[in-house]
Structures are given as structure tokens and as C-alpha cells.
Amino acid sequence: MRDLTWVEISKSSLENNIHQLRKIIGKKTILCPCVKANAYGHGLIETSKIFLNAGADWLSVNSVYEAKTLRDSGIKSPLYILGYVPLDSIKLSVELDCRLVVYNYETLNAVSSASTSTGKTGKIHLKVETGTNRQGILYKDLKAFAKIAKTFKNIEIEGLSTHFSNIEDSTDHSYAELQLERFIEAAKTLKETGIDIPILHCANSAATILFKKTRFNMVRPGISCYGMWPSLETYNTYIQEIKNGFKLSPALTWKTKIAQIKNIPIGEAVGYGCTYITKRETTLAVIPVGYYDGYDRSIKNGLVLINDHIAPLRGRICMNIIMADITDIPGVKTENEVVLMGSSKTTALTAEDFANWAGTINYEVTTRINERIPRIIIK
Numbered sequence: 355m356r357d358l359t360w361v362e363i364s365k366s367s368l369e370n371n372i373h374q375l376r377k378i379i380g381k382k383t384i385l386c387p388c389v390k391a392n393a394y395g396h397g398l399i400e401t402s403k404i405f406l407n408a409g410a411d412w413l414s415v416n417s418v419y420e421a422k423t424l425r426d427s428g429i430k431s432p433l434y435i436l437g438y439v440p441l442d443s444i445k446l447s448v449e450l451d452c453r454l455v456v457y458n459y460e461t462l463n464a465v466s467s468a469s470t471s472t473g474k475t476g477k478i479h480l481k482v483e484t485g486t487n488r489q490g491i492l493y494k495d496l497k498a499f500a501k502i503a504k505t506f507k508n509i510e511i512e513g514l515s516t517h518f519s520n521i522e523d524s525t526d527h528s529y530a531e532l533q534l535e536r537f538i539e540a541a542k543t544l545k546e547t548g549i550d551i552p553i554l555h556c557a558n559s560a561a562t563i564l565f566k567k568t569r570f571n572m573v574r575p576g577i578s579c580y581g582m583w584p585s586l587e588t589y590n591t592y593i594q595e596i597k598n599g600f601k602l603s604p605a606l607t608w609k610t611k612i613a614q615i616k617n618i619p620i621g622e623a624v625g626y627g628c629t630y631i632t633k634r635e636t637t638l639a640v641i642p643v644g645y646y647d648g649y650d651r652s653i654k655n656g657l658v659l660i661n662d663h664i665a666p667l668r669g670r671i672c673m674n675i676i677m678a679d680i681t682d683i684p685g686v687k688t689e690n691e692v693v694l695m696g697s698s699k700t701t702a703l704t705a706e707d708f709a710n711w712a713g714t715i716n717y718e719v720t721t722r723i724n725e726r727i728p729r730i731i732i733k
């Protein structure tokens with residue numbers, strides 16, 4: 355039985371994106387796609403397997419829960435947990451052979467205890483604060499922190515990381531440059547103290563695509579692996595300053611079927627709150643998807659594709675239903691396919707279109723597509 359709605363994921367598009375990234379970073383740099391948030395809405399397990407088969411080296415997840423899901427699915431590649439691991443889950447993450455980001459002493463002590471009890475070496479990546487001011491050890495505290503970490507015999511400081519706060523939101527990259535300088539300084543300071551950390555990493559998609567010098571030994575791209583640009587600013591910078599043939603293919607198409615077609619007269623209200631009044635005799639398609647599925651209620655002037663034609667939505671987005679005006683589309687029948695996001699034969703509605711309608715970003719749009727909805731891998 356198929357759900358009312360489903361998401362098709364193009365394997366060849368995902369593979370293309372990994373190949374494109376590999377081409378620009380070279381063979382030696384570790385490619386660690388970010389598969390948190392259900393692989394940005396694309397389906398955690400299948401997408402992860404496709405990435406690894408296409409040449410990704412590691413995977414980064416947000417939580418131990420995601421890491422466990424991947425291990426249970428048979429994935430053996432290195433896993434890096436980017437997000438917070440509660441102290442009572444650290445033993446599990448060490449057992450699962452995960453790399454942990456570390457920025458507080460409580461975690462450090464818990465990794466050591468877990469390493470002792472499991473007999474495994476706890477692999478940690480220190481995160482240094484360079485200006486994003488969320489996770490991270492303040493620069494002034496880094497040396498002392500690393501020295502203490504170094505005293506634990508069962509802990510290996512494998513990586514040093516940071517994260518950019520203003521690299522995709524602007525075409526002015528001066529703040530990113532400042533963060534990069536601070537990161538380089540941090541690595542240098544540790545090296546001078548005798549702590550030479552083998553893996554340095556800070557590059558998300560925008561950094562990986564735009565700035566070779568941010569790639570070091572490992573990159574952690576997320577959005578680009580799924581075929582989306584981080585922002586228009588990143589795309590514009592790429593076009594103006596780089597333009598090296600790098601090409602992304604969006605992998606996700608979100609579909610459903612028409613549940614009902616009805617003709618209503620001029621002057622009728624459509625949907626909750628009577629926010630739309632028909633301006634002509636109107637044929638409406640009732641479509642069984644709503645905000646529960648991740649079709650954002652704040653969307654204004656949304657569109658869907660029916661029989662390769664664009665149909666505007668009418669009235670508010672409901673919990674499980676939206677209504678589209680199909681008056682101008684010939685031959686539409688109940689159960690005709692509806693493309694909510696992605697391409698039909700000659701036209702497309704992108705995650706960026708959704709983001710514009712809802713006043714958000716493409717990241718939020720695809721990660722919000724309800725996990726319950728089946729992800730079907732197509733060629």
C-alpha cells in the first residue's frame with residue numbers, strides 16, 4: 355500500500371553531487387557528507403548508502419540516535435556526530451565507533467570512562483569557537499583544554515573543527531575570512547604546544563565550493579550533496595569568481611494524487627477563514643497533503659504541477675489538504691499525479707521556490723518533509 359503522498363529520490367542525482375564534490379576537493383580530502391535531519395529530508399539510510407557507494411568517506415550525523423540507525427542498517431564507515439551527545443549516551447556512541455565533537459569537560463570525562471569500560475579508544479574532535487558562538491571551546495581556553503584531553507590515555511584527539519556563521523548569507527566573506535584566520539591560529543597554537551591534530555575541518559557546502567583554503571583534510575558539505583545551493587549569494591559568488599563547471603542536480607521530487615475535482619461558482623470562499631473568494635467559476639483540485647506532511651502553513655501564493663501545468667493554490671494550507679485552481683488545465687482527472695516539489699516533464703518547482711513562498715530557506719523546506727512519508731529511490 356502506498357501512502358497518500360511520497361517522495362522520489364533520484365539516485366543518479368545524489369551520485370552526481372558526490373562526484374562533483376569529489377572532483378573539486380581531490381582524492382586526499384575526506385568527504386564527509388552531512389546526513390543529519392533525515393539526510394536533509396531525503397531519507398537517512400538509503401541516502402547514506404548511496405553517498406558511500408558514490409565515493410563519500412565518512413558521514414556526519416547530528417545525534418547518537420541517527421548514528422545507531424546507520425550502524426543498525428549495516429553501515430560501517432566512520433561516523434562523526436556533530437551534535438550534542440548526552441552524557442548517558444556517550445558509552446553507546448563509543449561502542450558504535452563514532453567520532454564525537456567535544457567542547458566541554460563533562461563530555462571529555464565521560465568519553466574517557468566509556469573508553470575504559472568498553473576497551474575502545476574514544477576518538478574526539480575538539481571544536482574551537484571562532485565567531486559563530488554556538489558550540490565550541492573559547493580560543494582562550496583551548497590550549498588548557500587540549501592539554502588535559504591529551505592526558506587521557508584512552509582518548510585520541512583526532513580532529514579540530516569549527517563552523518562558519520556567515521559564509522552563505524552574504525557575498526561579503528570578510529567574517530568567514532576572520533573565522534578561518536582564527537581557526538588556523540588555533541591549530542598553530544596547539545601544534546606549538548606539541549598537540550598536532552591530524553584532521554582539521556571547517557568547510558560546509560559554501561566553503562567547500564567557494565574556498566579551497568577551507569578544505570584542509572576533511573569537508574562536511576550538507577545541502578550541496580542533495581543538489582541544492584546553500585543560497586543565491588553562494589551561487590552568485592560561484593558564477594562571478596569560480597565557474598569551474600561544478601554542477602548540482604536536485605534529487606528530490608515530492609508527489610501526491612488528486613483526491614477530488616469540483617466546479618464552484620464565482621464569489622465562493624475557499625478553505626478555513628474564507629481567505630480566498632473565487633473571481634470566476636473555478637475548477638478546484640482537492641489535494642491530500644497539508645502542514646502535517648511538511649507543506650508549510652505559512653506558504654503564500656504556492657503552486658503545484660498537474661499534468662505538467664502550473665496550478666495556483668487557493669485558500670489556506672490545511673493540516674492534511676490543499677486546494678489548487680485547475681480551471682485552465684485541460685483533462686484533469688481524480689487521482690492524476692500532483693508534483694508538489696521537483697520536476698515534471700517541462701517545468702519544475704524547486705525547494706527555493708517553496709522557501710520564497712514561506713519566507714524561509716531551502717534547508718528548512720526539505721528537512722521538514724515528514725519522515726513518515728516514504729522515500730522511494732528511483733534511477
Ligand SMILES: Cc1ncc(COP(=O)(O)O)c(C=O)c1O
Binds near residue numbers: 436517557574577584
Ligand atoms: C557543524 C556543521 N557542519 C556542516 C554542516 C553542513 O552545512 P551545509 O548544509 O551548509 O553544507 C552543518 C549544517 O548545518 C553543520 O551544522
